[in-house]
Amino acid sequence: MSLRVARFIYRWRRWLSGFVVIGAVLLAPRAQIQNIDNDLTAWFSREDSVYQDYERFQTEFGGTRTLILAIEAPSRDRLFSAESFDFLTRLSEDIKRVEAVQRVSSLATATIVDALASTPDGDGGLSVRRLLNDLDTSTPEAIGARAIEDELFRGDLISKDGTVTAVVVFFDESRIDDVRADVLARIRQLVSAGLPDGFKAHYNGSLEITEWYNRVTLDNQLKFTPPIFVLTLGALFLMFRSWRKTWLTFGAILVSLFWTLGLYDLFGMSFNVLSSMIVPLVVVLAVADDVHILQHYGHHRRTQSHEDSFIATVSHLLAPIFSASLTTALGMLSLATSQVVAVREFGLGAATGVMVDFAISIILVPTMLAWVKPETTEIPQETWFIGPLRRVAMFSTRHATAVLAIGAVVVAVSVAGATRLKVDTNHINFFSERHELYTSAQVIDTKLSGIYTFQIFLEGGPDVMQRPDVLARMDRLATELSTLPYVKKVTSLADYVKRVHRELNDDRPETYVVPASSQEIAQELLVFGLGDEGRAELDRIVASDYSRAQITVKLASMSSDLVFVQVNEADRLAQSIFADSGVVATVTGSGRLFSTLDHYLVRSQISSFAMAFLMVFTVIFIVFRSWRFGLLSIPPNLFPVLMVFGVMGWLDISLNVATVMVASVALGVVDDDTIHFLNRYRRETHLGATTDEAIETATIHEGRAALTTAIVNCSAFGVLMLSEYQPSAWFGGLLALTMVVAFLAEVFALPATIKTFPKLFGADAVRRADHTAEVA
Amino acid sequence: MSRLLSLFLITPFLHTWAGNERFLEATTFPQSRSAEERGTQIARQVQDRDTGRDSRSTMRMRLFDRQGRVRERALSTLGMKGGAGRAVPGDRSLTRFTYPNDINGTGFLVWENPEGENERFLYLPSLGRVRRIAGSETQDSFMGSDFTYEDIGGREFEDYTYRLIDDTSRWTAPDGTVHPVFRLESRTRDPKAKFPRVVSLVRQDNFVVVRGEVHNRRDELQKVFDVKRLERVNGIWTVLEMVMVDTLQRTRTELVVEKVEYNVGLTAADFSRRALEQGAR
Structure with a gap:
């Protein structure tokens, strides 16, 4: 033959x-x-349930594949200075104008909710405003201290010691993979052009890793x-x-x-x-x-x-x-x-x-x-x-x-x-300790809330996310998730509700709770969402008809196998806490995806x-x-x-x-x-x-x-x-x-x-x- | 003219003065004038219209999110014009939600202050107290909708520069009638504005803005305003239905004015903190 x-x-x-x-x-x-084909579908089948969950989540809240830009200042004084805040403001505005950028989250775009002091002729009030709006009336140091005090910013946007701040860039995921290299390069140019002397810029996040x-x-x-x-x-x-x-x-x-x-x-x-x-x-x-x-x-x-x-x-x-x-x-x-x-x-x-x-x-x-x-x-x-x-x-x-x-x-x-062989993929450790991806991960992990995130996607009927019992479950889940190893920060709608409720009640600490009535929650959230800043914040975490919400979980960089374990544990907790609530909880986001x-x-x-x-x-x-x-x-x-x-x-x-x-x-x-x-x-x-x-x-x-x-x-x-x-x-x-x-x-x-x-x-x-x- | 904040003062989009003949006469500009001069004159005339001393209206707002889900809100509004020689120094408005039930009674009072910061007050039935609210920008969302305060209340004339793009355009109304319009470009002088450029269609016969194309800082067309129903009410041209579509966010807000009355005799007391609190009960 x-x-x-x-x-x-x-x-x-x-x-x-x-x-x-x-x-x-x-x-x-x-x-x-x-x-090289950059599209996510080059890896995931469209029929894959994990991908479909992510698509569903993305349709509701936008993508979670981000660029995390950590700006490290030589000292707290330098970071909390007019020069630095001016740089952050200009940078955030400039990045917003870059193609496929959907949203920029930074101290310059951060929204704060404050109780207004009572006046002799009446009750106190509520202020929902940009953090940096206070530059007209307050010192940069005071604004920086205010940011560190805020549990919604600490770790996410500012380090505890006030030397590192984050600019997180979110993208239109239907477009970003086609233009990713150019967009990331453009953002680097913008950063380099205005970075104050002595400051360092560190780039990371799932999009940067990819x-x-x-x-x-x-x-x-x-x-x-x-x-x-x-x-x-x-x-x-x-x-x-x-x-x-x-x-x-x-x-x-x-x-x-x-x-x-x-x-x-x-x-x-x-x-x-x-x-x-x-x-x-x-x-x-x-x-x-x-x-x-x-x-x-x-x-x-x-x-x-x-x-x-x-x-x-x-x-x-x-x-x-x-x-x-x-x-x-x-x-x-x-x-x-x-x-x-x-x-x-x-x-x-x-x-x-x-x-x-x-x-x-x-x-x-x-x-x-x-x-x-x-x-x-x-x-x-x-x-x-x-x-x-x-x-x-x-x-x-x-x-x-x-x-x-x-x-x-x-x-x-x-x-x-x-x-002794371990099945373990740690994308950051793939790079040498001198590599910028490795060093940036170190900075973000130690100073901020980590480079990885996953989300708990909650789905129910209209207005269900305003129900006190559902918000209480969110709060409980967030508390449970916070105790997991490697979890650095958890944020949910309940945090916003508690925050607004407290500020509307003269900033009394005992009122930092989820209100007991649906009406109270609905009215307080309406107030919070009346302005652009509040509305934008709410859009990120809850659907307009309150039928869907998300809980964000931030993790330090680690092996994806450990992330996988965390994701599975989060799923178990979510299923247990939301059982018989009329809300379906799904773990998703870039952490689960990758x-x-x-x-x-x-x-x-x-x-x-x-x-x-x-x-x-x-x-x-x-x-x-x-x-x-x-x-x-x-x-x-x-x-x-x-x-x-x-x-x-x-x-x-x-x-x-x-x-x-x-x-x-x-x-x-x-x-x-x-x-x-x-x-x-x-x-x-x-x-x-x-x-x-x-x-x-x-x-x-x-x-x-x-x-x-x-x-x-x-x-x-x-x-x-x-x-x-x-x-x-x-x-x-x-x-x-x-x-x-x-x-x-x-x-x-x-x-x-x-x-x-x-x-x-x-x-x-x-x-x-x-x-x-x-x-x- | 001070910045306008309430529905009753929806100058460019909702109202125009009944006696339009004056404007028609004034806008037959010599063609030798520049596009900027002609644009500025048209904008001035849109801005200067008589919109009555006060108004009372009820309306429905339908907010569509990017998934096409709709939330409906019903509001009642009172508005009063302020300024020199009037009962109040600045415009005042009181908006109260009447639907859905969980926010029924929630009220929002605005005192515009020509000399400084505006004052805003909020009444939450669940709280049972009036609260002050720190200010927001003119280009911020109006009541969580796709409209901004500026879209609703009108643009501060001095804050913009104007250019007439053309005066030969036609606008087809929803009922099929065709009207000649001015195509007017407005550019803000504020470098921090979210929406620095608007291209509007202004009806030549009555100076109502019937369409607005709102551009963002990347000069992308972000929002489109369209008039769906325009009628004379008490002799005043009034937009009774309008829609604002945010093409980038893929959201949409429809606003339907169910009832509007002008010059009803409102006083400053109707816009007090007490009125805000009591009116809800």
Whole structure:
């Protein structure tokens, strides 16, 4: 079968290669991976209940994905000065005019409610006004002190020590993702233009974090793509000492990338941070496939014609490359069931890429090798590796028990490390401690109320939110939520009602309660909402007909898994407190959105990884039509994965949205090595080799290809370890580690397993089993 | 003329003087005058109309939020014009909510003070006492609606500059009749104003503002005012139905004047704190 396919490809190689190259040229313009889709729906399915809750909330109260701008003054005196307040006023006004900005919350826009002192001729009164309106009649210091005293501002807009103030920018979420980068840059310009001397501006918030992801992705592409390609070229040249082979391989990798990314776009899928991982995946697998082809072809070409070498190489490698590609593709395809749109698209894109790369490797590379002169001398890859690998094969076969014992110890240590592994995504900790996102989070977490928020969305009939019992429940829930760990601040409609009630009752502390009658609440809220400031405040927290309201919960920056726990606990409390109240409570907001997204990502990756793992054995079982080989493939595949998890556990690298991708990519590489080795081992046994001879040949040839691939990819992706964005550094480091461990598993664990169980995997057993299968 | 705050003084949007012939005569400007001069003269004439000494009205306000949900409020209002030679130094108004029931009786009294801060008083039945309320801006919301005090009470003439954009436009009334209008642009002199620019359509025959396009600080069209029903009441052209749509916030307020009477003989005592308190009982 393989021979027939090889002959067919050879016969039509020019047409097929022409099609591949023309296709790549046509698809190249679509491979615009730098055009990142920023829309939330690139991640969330519109059918997802978490997204729908957020949409419903957003329709009512606007988006909660904000930019938090913390202005840090050198001292309290400097912050509470006319200069500083003037800056805040101008800045707030200027930001309001920036495209897609919906609302700005700052001391300059803050509304205060005060009791007016009684006059000799009558009762006192109520003042609902802008905080900074008092600048005409009061000192900046007094206004600052007034702001700190106000529990609605303290933490949100001003730090307790009066040195940091926040400007929170809310956006029209239907537009912001299209213009986000420009809008955030414009706001930075406005801040820089007027920032008083000695003041510092810190930027954070969910929108800023998302934008940093994009910046980092693009920056990494810009910074690391050239060295990755140069190092790939350099390593390939070093291994094969042939510029033609080097450029040919490089060209084949580019063709694979153009096809993959072009088809990805053609299928209507959008590029995002996750889909950018398709590039390294395709490069790694393309290098692995092409190295096998170069090595086999080179070996045959020394003694045979191009046609014979072509057919021999393709017929020999068709099954293992196809199997390896298929297992990886099916593993990736299992991601297509993920709840996260971007993961689904990544799965489909990666699966397509892997199979496209298979076709290109098997058609284009051997065809182009016709232009390469036959090797006359040993290439470095042979000179350097054959001898050592022969000795490795001898060691593995002679000391199989010791190898397995060492392997067992390594596995035990790895398992111990793996038990320390945490599923944990902390977006802020992804950045170095010097990074502005990290430092700004520190300032906002320690001085203000934290960078994360989630909301409790309350829905009921008209006027229900004015009912005393419902407001009392809101108040109770807010109190309960405040006791949760990491919660820094909770604000609800009840706080406003209590505030107005107290101020209307001459600021008597005992009147800081929810009034007992609906009429009283309705009238007091009417008064509060008569002015623009009050109306704007109310619009943020309650619907105009009082059928819906929100409670805002602010959290310090932390792992999204902890946020997820908080969100679930808040949900439990809300359901319990609002039971039988006629009000439906839903936890939503950006905190829930992004913690759920991370949860989905890790969960889908873990289940996909498990699926991929099963897939490897199933495909090996089907391709080799042998349960023995399926069984034999377990140790060399399990070993690297366990070891990578173990190293992660010992080094405190969490399983997060970034590192979990490594496992999938690693498995794609690891099973390649295993399949090639087993294919060669089986072939050699069929040709009459003993177990030791077959192991030696497989180690020298397939181990060599694996080692070459590992060297090329380690040198290329190792540069990612220099990235100050930790997920990129982890990805590079762990990928390099995986390649090395996969190679070690192939040349040590696999032969030692074969030797330890000769009745199952020995040459005679394999021959006997295959003969029985053929007869059957 | 002092700033106007109550419904009865809805000068540009609601009322115009009955004897419009005077204005028609005055606005046949020579074409050689600049657009600014012509605009200023039209604005002056809109502003200077006689709107009666006082008024009493009832109206319904329907407030639509961005989800299309509607809240209805019923109000009764009293208004009295102030100024030199009048009973009170500044305009006075008393607005009382009569519906819905939970806010029934809530009253709002405004004493405009030409020399300084306006005084505002509030009466909450649940509290049973009058409370003073600190002031708000002319471009603030009127009773929580999409109208501002300025939309309702009229713009301070001196606070704006004017330009006649054209005098050949036509306005089609809701009943299908077509009227020639002036298209007038007003720009505020206040750099902090929320709505610095308004483009109005002023009917040439009676000088009623029948449409207003209100622009925000980004010069986006934020609000659109439209007259839905315009009739003569006691000889005074009166807008009986109007709507203000906030296109950015996607909210809308409809105001229907159910009954209006002019020159009913109100006195300063009708606008006292006692009246605010007693009237609710």
